[in-house]
Amino acid sequence: MLKLNKQFVSDIHAVTDVKQLWSYLQNAVELEHATLPVYLTGLFSIKQAENTTASDIIRSVIVEEMLHMSIACNVLNAIGGAPDINKPGFVPTFPGPLPMGVGEDRGLIATLAPLSKDQLKNVYMAIEEPEDPIDFPVKTTLEVEADEEYSTIGEFYAAIIAKIKELGPTIFTGDPKKQLASGRWFRETELWAVTDVDSACRALELIVAQGEGSSKSPIDPEGELAHYYKFAEIFHGKRLVPDTTTPEGWSFSGDPIELDPEGIYNLKQNAKASDYPSGSAARRYADQTNYTYSSLLNVLHQTFNGAPDKIDQAMGVMYELRLSVQKMVTIDVGNGERAAPPFEYVATNI
Numbered sequence: 001m002l003k004l005n006k007q008f009v010s011d012i013h014a015v016t017d018v019k020q021l022w023s024y025l026q027n028a029v030e031l032e033h034a035t036l037p038v039y040l041t042g043l044f045s046i047k048q049a050e051n052t053t054a055s056d057i058i059r060s061v062i063v064e065e066m067l068h069m070s071i072a073c074n075v076l077n078a079i080g081g082a083p084d085i086n087k088p089g090f091v092p093t094f095p096g097p098l099p100m101g102v103g104e105d106r107g108l109i110a111t112l113a114p115l116s117k118d119q120l121k122n123v124y125m126a127i128e129e130p131e132d133p134i135d136f137p138v139k140t141t142l143e144v145e146a147d148e149e150y151s152t153i154g155e156f157y158a159a160i161i162a163k164i165k166e167l168g169p170t171i172f173t174g175d176p177k178k179q180l181a182s183g184r185w186f187r188e189t190e191l192w193a194v195t196d197v198d199s200a201c202r203a204l205e206l207i208v209a210q211g212e213g214s215s216k217s218p219i220d221p222e223g224e225l226a227h228y229y230k231f232a233e234i235f236h237g238k239r240l241v242p243d244t245t246t247p248e249g250w251s252f253s254g255d256p257i258e259l260d261p262e263g264i265y266n267l268k269q270n271a272k273a274s275d276y277p278s279g280s281a282a283r284r285y286a287d288q289t290n291y292t293y294s295s296l297l298n299v300l301h302q303t304f305n306g307a308p309d310k311i312d313q314a315m316g317v318m319y320e321l322r323l324s325v326q327k328m329v330t331i332d333v334g335n336g337e338r339a340a341p342p343f344e345y346v347a348t349n350i
Contacts, residue, residue, distance in 0.1 A: 003102070003103070003105050003106070003151055003152050003153070004100045004101055004102045004151060004152075004153065004156060005100070005101055005151075006151045008024070008027070008100055008151065008156060009151040009155055009156055009159045011024075012024050012156070012159040012160060012163055013159055013162070013163070015163050015167075018079050018080060018167055018171040019080070019081075021079065021081075021160065021163060021164075021167075021171075022076060022079070022080075022081035022082075024156075024160060025072055025075055025076040025079075025081060025160065026076065026081070026083065026084060027099060027100050028072040028076075028156075028157070028160070028207075029069055029072040029073055029076065029083050029085070030090060030099040031098060031099045031100060031102060031153070032065055032068040032069040032072055032207070033065075033069050033085075033090070034092045034098050034099050034110065035065050035098075035110075035127060036062060036065055036066070036069075037091075037092070037094065037112060037341075037343035038094075038110050038111070038112060038123065038124075038127070039058055039061060039062050039065065039124070040062060040325075040341075040343075041112040041113060041114070041267065041340060041341065041343075042058055042113070042114065042115040042119060042124070043055060043058045043059060043062065043115075044267075044322075044325045044326070044329055044340075044341065045113075045114035045115050045264050045265050045266075045267045045329065045340075046058075046115060046263060046264055046265075047263045047264065047265060048326070050260065050262075050263025050264070051115075051258060051259055051260055051263045051264065053257045053258065054115070054234045054257060054258070054259055057230050057231070057233060057234055057257075058115070058231075058234075060224075060230065061128075061227050061230055061231070063186075064210050064211075064227065067186050067190055067191060067210075068207045068210070068211070070180055070186070070191055070304075071191065071194075071203045071204065071206065071207055072204075072207070073180070073304040074179055074180060074181075074191075074193070074194040074203065074304075075164075075194050075200050075203060075204060077174045077175070077178040077179060077194070077304065078172050078174045078179070078194040078195060078199075078200060079164070079171045079172060079173070079174060079200075080171070080173045080174050081174070082305055083301070083304040083305065084301070085297050085298075085300050085301040085304065086294075086297045086298040086300075086301035086345075087345070088345045090297065090345065091297075091343065091344065091345045092110065094110060094111060094112045094270045094343070095109045095110065095111045095112075095269075095270050096109065096110060097109070097110065098110050098127070100156075102153065103126065103127070106126065108122075108123070108126050108127070109123075110123065110127070111123060111269060111270055112267075112269060112270050112271065112340065112341075112342075112343065113267070113269045113270070114264050114265060114266055114267040114269075114340075115259070115264050116261075116264070117235060117259070120231055120234055120235045121235055124231045125228055125231045125232060125235065128211055128226070128227040128228040128231060129228050130154070130211075130226070130228055131152045131154055133228060134217075134218060134248060134250075135248065136218075136240060136246070136248050136250050136251055136252060153208075153211075154208050157204050157205075157207060157208050158208075160204060161200075161201045161204050161205065164197055164200050164201060164204075165197055165201065168197065169196055169197055172194075172195060172196055172197075172200075175306070176193060176195060177306070177308075178304065178305065178306050178308065179193035179194060179195070179308065180303060180304065180308045180311060181193040181308075182308070182311055184311075184312075185311060185315060187222075189222065190206065190222065191203075206220075206221060209221050209226070210222070210224075210226060210227065211226060211227050211228070218240060218250060225240060232252070233252065233257055234257055234259055236252040237252075237256055237257050237258070237259065238252040238253060238254055238255070238256060238257060239252070239253075239254025239255045239256075239257065240252050240254065241253060241254035265329045265330075265338040266336055266337050266338060267329060267337065267338050267339075267340035268333060268337045268338065268339060268340045269340070271286070271339070271340040271341070271342045272286075272342050272344065273286040273287055273290055273342050273344060275342075276333065276339065281331050281339075282328070282331050282333050282339040285324060285325075285327065285328035285331065285339060286328070286339065286341070286342055287346075288324050289321060289324045289325055289328060289341040289342070289343075290341075290342055290343070290344045290345075290346045291346055291348055292317060292320050292321045292324055293321055293341070293343055293344075293345075294344075294345050294346045294347070294348045295317050295348045296314060296317045296318060296321060297345065298348055299313050299314040299317055300314050321341075324341075325341050328340070328341060
């Protein structure tokens with residue numbers, strides 16, 4: 001499992017004022033967002049009408065990562081803070097570590113790369129690996145070594161939950177009108193208004209459960225596979241299904257999941273807009289996708305800072321981003337590579 005420096009967790013336990021907790025929830029917002037460019041690049045690398053099951057699985061994880069970012073914003077708003085999303089430093093540099101140095105203990109480097117078995121194993125599954133992954137007669141992604149200097153992401157969230165319970169109901173001073181609780185884009189059982197200790201803790205617990213599952217089951221509270229096991233299905237090429245013949249009760253023995261390399265564009269890895277010649281089609285699309293992506297972050301910033309109804313506009317901008325990238329990845333940039341979105345923050349008028 002991925003870990004972060006233990007000092008983060010120690011510092012959360014030492015918090016005595018709710019304002020000190022704001023920065024850690026901002027860290028959570030940034031961490032949940034950081035996976036989106038990584039997974040979106042993999043999704044956009046799949047050719048249309050190819051590898052459809054793998055595409056559907058990755059898309060489902062992306063939706064839940066957007067949910068987790070929304071939850072973290074809701075909790076931060078509820079305790080009087082304000083999510084800060086539309087700034088250059090909000091977007092990670094790729095290739096590089098995740099926010100808070102998550103994964104540096106294991107040498108994880110988050111990369112923007114086309115979907116492959118290697119990317120699934122060493123990036124996607126490594127990011128989502130739970131503290132105690134259940135072995136369904138396949139090896140885990142990486143050997144786990146104890147390290148007293150690091151804590152798990154689950155422990156990070158557990159520390160925030162414990163501190164919220166300790167500080168109690170008086171910390172919930174945020175404007176309820178800033179809460180995003182629309183059932184249009186997320187189920188009401190997944191996203192709700194955070195107004196007190198119980199609703200905040202349940203929301204944060206859902207983030208951990210959807211990403212990791214539990215130590216006894218690969219299933220999250222919504223009855224779906226946790227992210228780690230969803231990605232493992234693509235990696236192993238089989239659905240993970242209940243299996244009474246195994247001690248674990250599950251096995252990768254369900255319907256096959258195709259991952260045909262011929263159905264995947266060989267996207268330029270960790271692309272930057274400056275990689276493409278000025279005036280070229282690739283550069284025009286790179287600039288356009290950067291602008292649209294940054295506009296999305298701006299609208300999300302507005303959504304979580306007093307205008308929750310703008311979530312509809314944000315979803316519209318996300319659709320524009322998809323259309324732009326679908327065209328971009330068809331551009332041959334030489335050396336057998338296709339143009340890829342850079343996911344860089346730029347100034348916009350939105």
